[in-house]
Amino acid sequence: MHAALELARAAGNAGDVPVGAVVLNPHGVVIGEGRNRREVDGDPTAHAEVLAMRAAAQARGRWRLEDCTLVVTLEPCLMCAGAILAARIPRIVIGAWDAKAGATGSQWDVVRDARIGSKVEVISGVLEHECGRVLTDFFEARRGE
Secondary structure (H helix, E strand, O other): OOOHHHHHHHHHHHOOOEEEEEEEEOOOEEEEEEEOOOHHHOOOOOHHHHHHHHHHHHHHOOOOOOOEEEEEEEEEOHHHHHHHHHHOOEEEEEEEEEOOOOOOOOOHHHHOOOOOOOOOOOOOOOOOHHHHHHHHHHHHHHHEE
């Protein structure tokens, strides 16, 4: 989560919502990383999770990440939850919950929806205060501008 937090801070410094994500292989080695780049790239799909999964798939030479773990500072949205399912990621580790747009347990629980037939393990609250603080500081600074 510390690596994801550093990526989140970099996103915030670049003017994007500070969210960072890393994909770990079964040995705990980072094989993909991403930070929000929607503003920087002008791309509505440039969420930290999507970019981290793309990097991991490229590093492995295949799109299936069925033995990997996604670590992200903020609960994934609907788009990212769908991408997690598409990549076959079995486990996600979340820092802070997203009470407005979260799709892995707060507003929706797409990754564990029985109708989809997938059961992704969700581990939440890892460095929750630190992850939440990065977001709070970013938005407070924006309101002050």
